[in-house]
Amino acid sequence: MRSDTTGFWTPVALSADVLAGTVIPARVSAGIIALWRSQSGHVAASADRCPHRGMSLSHGFVRGEALSCIYHGWSYGQDGRCVRIPAHPGLTPPETIRVTTYAVRESDGIVWVAEGTPASDPPSLAGWIPLRTLTVEADREAIETAAGASASADGLLETTRADERLCLLLSPSQQVRTGMQTVTHVLVADGCLPPVRIAASRSAERLRRMAETAAEKGRLP
Amino acid sequence: MMRLYDYVLSPSCYKVRLMAALAGVSLELRPVDFHPGAEHRGPELLSLNPAGSLPILVDGDLVLTESSAILVYLAGKAASQWLGRASPVDAAREQQWLSFSSRLTTSLGSARLHEMLLRPGDIGALQAAGIAALRELEAGLVEQRLQGRAFLVANAPTVADIACFPYVALAPDGGISLDPYPAIRLWSRALRALPGFIEMPGIHRLHELKPEPLLEPGVV
DSSP states (O other), rough: OSSSEEEEEEEEEEEEGSSSTTEEEETTTTTTEEEEEEETOOOEEESSSSSTTOOGGGGGGTTEEEEEEETTTTEEEETTEEETTTTTTTTOOOOTBBBOOEEEEEEETTTEEEEEEESOOOOOTTTTEEEEEEEESOOHHHHHHHHOOOTTTTTTEEETTTTEEEEEEEEOOOOEEEEEEEEEEEEEETTOOOOHHHHHHHHHHHHHHHHHHHHHHHOOO | EEEEETTTTHHHHHHHHHHHHHHOOOOEEOOOOOOTGGGGGGGGHHHHOOOSSEEEETTTTTEEEEEHHHHHHHHHHOGGGGOOOHHHHHEEOOOOOOOOHHIIIIIIHHHHHHHHOOOSHHHHHHHHHHHHHHHHHHHHHHHHHHOOOOOSSSSSSHHHHHHHHHHHGGGGGGGGGOTTTTHHHHHHHHTSTTTOOOOOBBBBOOOOSOOOOOOTTOOH
């Protein structure tokens, strides 16, 4: 994922988990960002801080094509420009009022956020479909050990157990208050039936338990 | 009219107020000085409920305690579609999640009391138990969604959802983030979007569903 020096794509969420007209917090290496989808379906990402009073924009709400702050309702378009200040209804907000934005791509059912300026598109996930997102309280190495396989440069880790195929799409591990954390998207083979998907969901939880147990042991003195 | 012995900041009392609102039942609210007065441990309320807990529902000669039992009573009287009784599996799932909800109270709820009212307790252990419960709920909701069901028992909400929702929604009060749980987020949104949904302090309606404030130029 860091194969080039100009930037990389971080997989932050499943497309299906970002409903039209909603905003959620998402994690990139810079910290938490506000990830939102407009009523018409466009996904955008911005810094999680309203320039007015510093409130988290991921606590805000989406009306139409704008993200609004829950505190005083300042609203921002996908390009980050402030489009409305409710306390000053007659005012066209000056261009200088804006939030930092991030480039976003949606492909193969995953929302990717650019950190820096990636030289290429997000990796293809052809043949897989996203199942769910798990947060693992362990670093990538512990997950690789638990799965008995290594992740590719793009963060893709394939594992086969019995006749069940599972693919984990690992975001870069982050240092958080409680230790290392890795947001992990679970993918299954395209076309598999609900019972197979449920089994895959449980397998992913088993891998998480193994990775976290190993990480916990590593932390003991 | 049924009378609810109520404390506005209690998630368990809110379960009853919410179920009543969704079922269209009117309640007479009798506020209890839970904090700092500990009125629920006073002689009047102990004579109604020796356990000294809230909520208490009084309907004529009937006195009910324990929020899950009260939810089942309200739904059975006024909104039987809120009871998961379509099959033995549904009935069992409903009981499973009603029992599970008490684990939310002892984990997430105790962490919240520790952080908000300085109740004694091992906050690390309470938070760990809360996270384990949230992960269990998340996994359950993922499996339901994979079978085309948006709620804990069926594709429509039941008393089990109401029993689990408040302590989950207030988990951040106990220092427990809800960010890692996409399925819980979708479920919580679906519940808050229900017609008749009411708020409690810390659990708000979906802001985008409220009408846009009228723009009145010149009025600040």
